[in-house]
Amino acid sequence: MYDHINNFKRSATQFTFGSITLAIVTLASLHLQTHFAATAFGYLLVILLFSLIGSFVASSALSVLAIAALAYYFAPPAFSLRIDDPQVLLVVVAFFTVSIVGTHLIGKVRQEREAARETAAELRRSAADLKDREKRWRAIFEHNPSMYVMVDEAGTVLNVNTFGATQLGYACSELIGQSILGVFLEEDRAFARKCIRTCLEEIGQSQTWEAQKVRKDGSILWVRENAKAMLWADERPVVLIACEDITERKRTELALQRSEAHLAQAQELSNTGSFSWNVATGEAFWSKELYRILQLDPQTVPAPELIVARTHPDDRSSVKETIDQAMRDPKNFEHEYRLVLPDGSVKHIHARARTTRTATGDIDFVGAATDITAARQAEQQLRRSEAYLAEAQRLSHTGSWSWDVYRLDFIYRSAEVDRLFGFKPQEAVSIETIRSRIHPDDLPRLQEVQRLARDDKDGRFEYDFRILLPDGSMRHIHSVAHVVVGSDGNVSELIGTHMDVTEQYAARDRLESTLAALLESEQRFRDYAETASDWLWETGPDHQVTHLSEHTSAAGILATGLMGTLRWDIACDVEEEPEKWRQHRATLEAHLPFRDLVYRTINRMGTPIYVRTSGKPFFGVDGNFLGYRGVSTDITAIIRADQAEQQLRKAQAELAHVTRVTTLGELTTTIAHEINQPLAAIISNADACLGWMNRETPDLSAARSSVEWIIEDAIRASEVIRRVRALAKKGEIEMLPLDINDVVKDVIALVTRELISHQVALKTDLTAALPAIYGDRIQLQQVIINLVMNGIEAMDAVTDRTRELVIQSSRDDMGHVWLAVTDSGVGIAENDADRVLDPFFTTKSNGLGMGLSICRSIVEAHGGRLSIARKRGPGASFRFDLPLHQEVVS
Structure with missing residues (x-):
């Protein structure tokens, strides 16, 4: 218009x-x-x-x-x-x-x-508006509290807003033109490439992921990234990424996980179990700690009836009444009762619950049940503890107090506080009198603390002051205090302690004299080091010897002759053990400490000696490697002793092998019978098989049975030969996990004929399912065969009673497996009991006296012990104990 x-x-x-x-x-x-x-x-x-x-x-x-x-x-x-x-x-x-x-x-x-x-004016207005809008959007892009990054197909940053660059600790120019992978952790870069590739494959589709980014200072920033690929003006694809900082959320999630773990631990530590109970549906939940308190299987479906069943008979009716009342009129309740557990122990439980309404309108009880058995037991100790606290304050010279920050007077102070200020118990003392005994130079500090306490709700104060006593002496007091916030949110009081630290101040003076004594002690240590049997050494960064203590002369080594040399130039075993020296030189090049390197060298007399050395690198204040320091020991005597021991063990093994072969000679009859018996059976079954096969109509079923019997007898003969070959074989000791009962059964198979020919009844009492031992099967068989054969020979002269040999196995209280061989023979004279296990002692007219000695050596080499057991009645009993296999023990 x-x-x-x-x-x-x-x-x-x-x-x-x-x-x-x-x-x-x-x-x-x-x-x-x-x-x-x-x-x-x-x-x-x-x-x-x-x-x-x-x-x-x-x-x-x-x-x-x-x-x-x-x-x-x-x-x-x-x-x-x-x-x-x-x-x-x-x-x-x-x-x-x-x-x-x-x-x-x-x-x-x-x-x-x-x-x-008008068009020109409109264009001018549009251009101005576009420029203004571009300026506004650029301002939004630059200063938006979110990180925006634009990258190309290769992941190169094309643009990044100022906020994002600042958030990562960079300037925009430092990121533009660089790969976006540079702000990702090394292990996350493959994931970042995959995400960019996914965006480029689905242009226009938004993609979301979470990742960690590394700030310039090395700290981690968690982000939630929303990315979308789009075509640029030249149809070139780019990826625009908007990043949301979720570091706090991640920290919250981690804190929540820790909180849940802490809650479970807190319940366990506080003996408090939580529960919930839906009155309408009857569904219930118990925490793990509540199951433990009730001593019920966590797989058990929770129900109030289970608690009633565990309740003490005297408290059962009140518990039922509490449950019934909760079902009739759901209200908060609190109840204390006792449980009688399956082991007969009694627990005091304090249960509290409050009602909550679920989303469906049902009533849930949520509560906690606390094992207060310890609290009940502690109630009687509490009163004593109060007296102990007062005594402890007196003994530790520590008094407690409470200060009204507005009234500027004590609300409470313990008797020890008055004693620290030099007042008598029950003496009426004003605040002005107390202030008069504080050193004038320290009074302003105390007044400043009182002023600060009114304004700092989280305040914790720690300060020192002095008390001037009437007799002219002075006490140094160390005070620690913190504020208490009232229900109105304001600071109401300051609670703290006064501790007499006069002795600590005096100790400072004593510390100075102690430092002087420490220097003297250091010199004393140097003197000790100089007089020790080991010698100290030092090398430079090129590993050449720069210092040797004078103790090298004790090993026949001249210190002056070794200066400037390398350790591998001193040693004589470099060509014999090249791998050892290669590893040692690698350790030195890596500047790592080494320990117990053993090498051979020669002393000034030309005699080979063995040296054990350990060293540690040392560095200058600037971190530069300066060389090694260490200690060396002449261990020639130890090496020589080890070599002698190895020779002794070799001789013992040779002797044990000779003894086994001798024992096999004694078992020749038994072995021949054990082999001839299955061989005769094989021949008989072979003849029978030919008979079945030569019939007009061959009986294949019967022939097959004969062949199967032949195979069984051949296996029997082969097993006997295997046992004999194992005993006769001379080989290295093979330590394996063994069942001692299996070893006994192998021995019985070899000595059965000897037992029959000597009319000896064998009785075994082997405990089943014994844990494994660690040993050599052949050597342990030799020990048992020797003990069995000795028992058989000891009963040759017995005619007035049954010749009985008993083999027993079991486990003792010390965790060892033991085996005993007991005979009913002539026994061992009391005078011979202490010598029967010694080498070359024998009671046989034709014996060498080495059998039992070798048995003892074998048992001791297995970490066990061979002994003569006390026995009532005629005969003798030999027992050996062996430790368990390490895997069983662990």
Whole structure:
């Protein structure tokens, strides 16, 4: 409407002023008596001129008015609107046409010019607005509290906002042009490449992931990244990534996990189990600690009836009443009762529960049950503890107090506080009197603490001051205090302790004298080191010897001759043990400590000696490697002893082998019988098999049975031969996990014939499922065979009683497996009992006295012990104990 009114006003103004101008041109033409065409031209100029104002309607009206004026004033006949002259009419028509067309064209040009001007203005406004919007969006991009990164297909950073770069500790210029993988952990870079590749494969689709980024200072930033790939202006794909800082959330999640673990530990430490119980559905939940308190299997479905069943008979009715009351009228409850556990022990339980309403409207009881057995037992000790606390304060010279920060006076102070200030118990003391005994230089500090306590709700204060006593002496006091916040949120009091540290101050003086004594002690240690049997050495960064203590002369080594040499130049076993020296040199090059390196060298007399050395690198204050320091020991005597021991063990093994072969000679009859018996059976079964096969119609089933018997007898004979070969074999000791009962069974198979031929009854008492021992099967078989054969020989002269040999095995309280061989023979004389295990002692006329001695050596080599057991009645009993295999023990 407003535009229509403006257009009407503009048209009226145009028509009015145009009409006046046409009237002026008309009067001028009449006065000047101008030609018809000239007047028409003047009118046309006026119409075209006023058409520039913009209204086509007003211009058309002026054209009509001009035609009327031409026809009335200038076309014959004058003063009449009638036109008789055809030429004049043609001019009038041409005038009207030109004026209308000209007006229309001028209007069009004006409109187009105005449209162009408006378009240009609009473009200027759009450009300004676009620039403004770009500026605003760039400001948003740069300062948005989120990290924005744009990368190309290769992961190179094209752009990053200031906030994001700052968040990572970089400037934008440090990141642009660099690979985005540089801000990821090494182990996460493959994941980052995969995420970018996924975005590029699904252009336009948003992708989300969580990752860790490394700030410039090395700290970790957890982010949740939203990324989308898009095509750039040149159809080149880029990936825009928006990162949300979730470090705090991750820390919260970790804290939550720790909190859950801490809650479980707290329940375990506090003996408190939690529970929940839905009254409507009967569903219940018990924590692990509650199961432990009730001593129930965690797989048991929780139910109130289980608690009632475990309740002490005297408390059962009250527990039932509490449960029934909770079901009738769900309200918070608190109850204390006793449990009788399966082992007969009694626990005191304190249970508390409160009601909560679930989303479905059901009532849930959520509570905790605490084992307060210890608390009940501690109640009696509590009163004693209060007395002990007062005594402890007196003995430790520590007093406790509470200070009103507004009233500026003590709310409470223990008797020890008054004693520290030199007051008598029960003596009325004012605050001014107490202040008078504080050293004047320390009083402002105490007043400052009291002032700060009113404003600092989390305050903890630790300070020292001095007390001046009436006798002129002075006490040094160390005080620790913290504020207490009341229910109104304001600090109400300051609670703390005063400790007499006068002795500590005196100790400072004693410390100085102690430092001097320490220096003297250090010199004393140096003197000890110089007089020790070991010698000290030092090498430089090139590993050449730079220092040797004087003790090398004790090993026959001249210190001066070794200066500047390398350890592997001193040693004589470098070519014999190249791997050992290669590893040692690698250790030195890595600047690592080494220990117990043993090598061979020669002393100044040319005699080989063995040295054990250990060393540790040392460095300068700037961290530069300076060399090694260490200690060396002459261990020639130890090495020689080890070599002698190895020779002794070798000789013992040779002797044991000879003894086994001798024993096999004694078992020749038994072995021959054990082999001949299955061989005879094989021959018999083979003849039978041929008979079954030679029939007119061969009996294949019977022949197959004969062949199976042949195989069984062959296996029997082979097993006997295997045992004999094992005993006769001379080989290395093979330590393996063994079942001692299996070893006994192998021995019985070898000595059965001997037992029968000597009319000896064998009785075994072997404990089943014994743990494994660690030993050599052949050597342990030799020990048992020797003990069995000795027992058989000891019963040869027995005719008045049953010849019985008993083999027993079991486990003792010390965790050892033992085996005993007991006979009913002539026994061992009391005078011989202490010597029977010694080498070359024998009671046999043709014996060497080495059997039992070798048995003892074998048992002791297995870490065990062979002994003569005390026995009631005739005969003797030999027993050996062996430790368990290490895997069984662990």
